[in-house]
Amino acid sequence: MNDAAHFTIEDRDGGPVLRMGGVLAINFLGSLPSDLDAVTEPVKAIDLSDIDHIDTIGAWLVHSHAQRLGAEITGADDDTRRLIDAVSAGSENVVRVRPDATPAVQRILSQIGEATILSVQTLLGLLGFFGSVLIATWSLIRHPSRLRINAVVQRFEVVGVSALGIIGLMSFLIGIVIAQQGSVQLRQFGMEVLTVNLVGRLTFRELGVLMTAIMVAGRSGSAFAAQIGTMKLTEEIDAMRTIGVSPMEALIMPRIISSVVLMPLLGFYSSLVAVFGGGFLCAIALDIPPVTFVQRLREVVPITDLWVGLVKAPVFGLIIGMTGCFQGLQVKANAEEVGLRTTAAVVQAIFMVIVIDAFFAVFFTWVGWI
Structure with a gap:
């Protein structure tokens, strides 16, 4: 349960497999994210059968690298699968910290339109x-x-x-x-x-x-x-x-x-x-x-x-x-x-x-x- 997160790449029938082990939690990741970034060759699958525990950060790490390497996630139990599915569903609804800048002409016309609508509504209300x-x-x-x-x-x-x-x-x-x-x-x-x-x-x-x-x-x-x-x-x-x-x-x-x-x-x-x-x-x-x-x-x-x-x-x-x-x-x-x-x-x-x-x-x- 206290093993640091690690991985190995094994050759199996059909192609290489990235086999992960240890605890995939934020306190045990260590250099695992940077080591995974160094893997550039595509792998057939990411095997999670040897992991002891996984949290949201670990699930996000597995999901993001599976997408990057074009790999299939295998060996995950039901809890791990649900956590990875939840992370992958959230990644599809990305919230932008800063919205895209609106063109100045569009912004000015929008403000004029809002002011016009407000003026008409106020006039009707006064009547x-x-x-x-x-x-x-x-x-x-x-x-x-x-x-x-x-x-x-x-x-x-x-x-x-x-x-x-x-x-x-x-x-x-x-x-x-x-x-x-x-x-x-x-x-x-x-x-x-x-x-x-x-x-x-x-x-x-x-x-x-x-x-x-x-x-x-x-x-x-x-x-x-x-x-x-x-x-x-x-x-x-x-x-x-x-x-x-x-x-x-x-x-x-x-x-x-x-x-x-x-x-x-x-x-x-x-x-x-x-x-x-x-x-x-x-x-x-x-x-x-x-x-x-x-x-x-x-x-x-x-x-x-x-x-x-x-x-x-x-x-x-x-x-x-x-x-x-x-x-x-x-x-x-x-x-x-x-x-x-x-x-x-x-x-x-x-x-x-x-x-x-x-x-x-x-x-x-x-x-x-x-």
């Missing part, structure tokens, strides 16, 4: 979710008592009141930047006074509501996705369904209602603060008094610019609320997916807001609100 929101809205209109006023008011505070500081600071600085950059360019033509036109029309019509939507998407949309995603992960939403509480009415609708209602107010507030920032810079850098600035603002900014911003705002709020809640409901696997879905909610909301804003710009130009 389906929008249908659910419409059904829940109609249900609340028919049964107003089911509207959770306390939840809506709490969302008002989170989405609106708590955001006044950061939105006001951002809008004030944006107003200063618009006025400063516009005055620098208009000074080349001696038309610094048109800075008032630039600040007024740009903030009320576009930047006020657009920048507010981006801030709300990054602040509140991400919070919606993270909160609902965490509740989905901890099975709180499933528990609500079990006790007969509709997650759409209890969680989704208060967030969407708050976003839709507060976006026009926040957009108007943002526009006013941006105009104040532009007027502040005009008073300091261009020597335009505040009274003159306000008077000029009333002359050059039509009321349609205000309506354009106020019409777009609730649509942006609907997109932000829907995207955040939809992505939160998609959380399934683990806590890491909460972060991924939160990021996706912010990116998709901002992207869709900008796309819808472009459509609004074309539409209002077409109807003559320019």
